[in-house]
Amino acid sequence: xxxxxxxxxxxxxxxxxxxxxxxxxxxxxxxxxxxxxxxxxxxxxxxxxxxxxxxxxxxxxxxxxxxxxxxxxxxxxxxxxxxxxxxxxxxxxxxxxxxxxxxxxxxxxxxxxxxxxxxxxxxxxxxxxxxxxxxxxxxxxxxxxxxxxxxxxxxxxxxxxxxxxxxxxxxxxxxxxxxxxxxxxxxxxxxxxxxxxxxxxxxxxxxxxxxxxxxxxxxxxxxxxxxxxxxxxxxxxxxxxxxxxxxxxxxxxxxxxxxxxxxxxxxxxxxxxxxxxxxxxxxxxxxxxxxxxxxxxxxxxxxxxxxxxxxxxxxxxxxxxxxxxxxxxxxxxxxxxxxxxxxxxxxxxxxxxxxxxxxxxxxxxxxxxxxxxxxxxxxxxxxxxxxxxxxxxxxxxxxxxxxxxxxxxxxxxxxxxxxxxxxxxx
RNA sequence: GUGGCCGUAGCUCACCGGGUAGAGCACCGGAUUGUGACUCCGGAGGUAGCGGGUUCAAGACCCGUCGGCCACCCCA
Numbered sequence: 001x002x003x004x005x006x007x008x009x010x011x012x013x014x015x016x017x018x019x020x021x022x023x024x025x026x027x028x029x030x031x032x033x034x035x036x037x038x039x040x041x042x043x044x045x046x047x048x049x050x051x052x053x054x055x056x057x058x059x060x061x062x063x064x065x066x067x068x069x070x071x072x073x074x075x076x077x078x079x080x081x082x083x084x085x086x087x088x089x090x091x092x093x094x095x096x097x098x099x100x101x102x103x104x105x106x107x108x109x110x111x112x113x114x115x116x117x118x119x120x121x122x123x124x125x126x127x128x129x130x131x132x133x134x135x136x137x138x139x140x141x142x143x144x145x146x147x148x149x150x151x152x153x154x155x156x157x158x159x160x161x162x163x164x165x166x167x168x169x170x171x172x173x174x175x176x177x178x179x180x181x182x183x184x185x186x187x188x189x190x191x192x193x194x195x196x197x198x199x200x201x202x203x204x205x206x207x208x209x210x211x212x213x214x215x216x217x218x219x220x221x222x223x224x225x226x227x228x229x230x231x232x233x234x235x236x237x238x239x240x241x242x243x244x245x246x247x248x249x250x251x252x253x254x255x256x257x258x259x260x261x262x263x264x265x266x267x268x269x270x271x272x273x274x275x276x277x278x279x280x281x282x283x284x285x286x287x288x289x290x291x292x293x294x295x296x297x298x299x300x301x302x303x304x305x306x307x308x309x310x311x312x313x314x315x316x317x318x319x320x321x322x323x324x325x326x327x328x329x330x331x332x333x334x335x336x337x338x339x340x341x342x343x344x345x346x347x348x349x350x351x352x353x354x355x356x357x358x359x360x361x362x363x364x365x366x367x368x369x370x371x372x373x374x375x376x377x378x379x380x381x382x383x384x385x386x387x388x389x390x391x392x393x394x395x396x397x398x399x400x401x402x403x404x405x406x407x408x409x410x411x412x413x414x415x416x417x418x419x420x421x422x423x424x425x426x
Numbered sequence: 427g428u429g430g431c432c433g434u435a436g437c438u439c440a441c442c443g444g445g446u447a448g449a450g451c452a453c454c455g456g457a458u459u460g461u462g463a464c465u466c467c468g469g470a471g472g473u474a475g476c477g478g479g480u481u482c483a484a485g486a487c488c489c490g491u492c493g494g495c496c497a498c499c500c501c502a
Binding site for chain 2: 005008059060061064065082109111113114115116117118119123124125127193204209257258259268275276277279280281282303304305306307308309310331333365366367368369370371372373374375381383385386387395397399402405
């Protein structure tokens with residue numbers, strides 16, 4: 001019988017890697033809490049309509065990338081392809097937006113795409129949203145927080161910030177019409193994908209990777225010429241906050257985003273170190289979304305970062321934490337010694353809860369147990385044999401620095417171990 | 427959804443249309459019967475992704491399929 005496999009693009013995270021995940025998740029969570037964000041834990045499955053109404057009916061995400069199905073009641077539901085929609089839904093449903101608030105969430109997202117580097121079908125994001133402030137200081141806080149995060153993670157030199165304003169809904173609609181009208185006159189010069197986007201999502205043509213298309217865009221109407229006064233002021237204020245905070249950025253007038261709900265500010269942190277999937281974190285403002293999803297009109301702004309991509313960044317930048325070796329590896333010889341060791345180790349764990357203590361299971365010759373002790377990377381080996389049991393003692397052998405082993409009375413083990421570890425760790 | 431490259435031991439990879447498919451690392455045992463690392467000796471581990479075809483002969487060539495990687499697309 002063929003062994004079953006995980007679904008394509010949905011990967012197991014193995015222990016070594018899980019350490020890296022914990023490291024990253026802990027750093028991000030600590031920082032968000034420091035800025036006063038509260039965690040929200042959200043369902044992985046939501047009504048399909050939540051996503052089609054927020055992300056946009058004709059976006060690729062909704063049209064061909066969602067895992068949608070009917071439950072036994074016949075209701076259409078979907079695995080969430082992103083986090084903002086669910087967060088907004090929860091904020092409305094639980095009336096979190098009665099007052100302004102800062103929220104964050106994390107977890108797996110699902111999109112049916114062809115897997116490649118930095119892109120899988122189940123991927124993980126941490127996102128944060130601010131509700132209730134129309135002012136650009138909210139946009140600035142998020143971006144400044146992120147700049148700090150990259151410094152904390154040691155990847156600040158490898159990412160750069162691009163920002164843009166896509167204006168109000170009305171400004172964007174006017175611009176879209178002008179852009180489409182221009183591009184339709186040059187339809188034949190457009191690449192195939194952009195011709196398709198002309199009908200579905202014309203603004204996305206702006207960040208096409210096709211050089212001919214980009215050349216054509218040089219003479220196209222510019223988004224910034226269509227911006228409304230309020231959006232321009234908002235954008236100028238944001239830039240000034242960033243300047244003051246010392247956050248450097250480039251204004252990319254062709255930066256749009258794939259999701260329909262954005263207005264005014266959009267931003268992306270990008271890198272050239274991850275191949276084709278260079279966006280590590282992205283976000284923007286969505287002042288109409290809460291109302292669109294049935295809540296009282298409430299401005300919002302937020303971001304999401306891709307954890308798989310950030311882990312790749314940490315690896316590239318040499319910022320992953322070292323594997324955790326045990327502090328102590330326990331070797332025993334004979335059944336009496338094993339009995340004595342089990343009892344003694346539980347006392348030690350009571351007295352020193354922070355220690356990582358690994359006991360050899362399944363017996364084996366003393367020699368092979370010692371080999372395992374060495375391979376484990378432990379700082380100290382604790383050795384119990386007949387002699388030690390008879391004497392009520394234990395042998396402590398340093399494994400890393402070539403120092404001599406010592407024998408201790410069992411009763412003093414718990415209090416002596418910390419200084420021995422200190423002394424012999426490399 | 428489209429295209430390119432790739433599937434041989436747990437891992438990294440060799441091989442050559444013709445003998446029983448190899449190496450390094452890892453693993454197990456021993457040299458050292460209570461002491462790891464360095465060294466030496468031995469061992470286990472493979473239906474060559476799967477299915478079909480060509481051939482006297484296929485792991486190798488062809489087709490299909492599944493999987494992986496990369497790019498397009500999409501986006502975190």
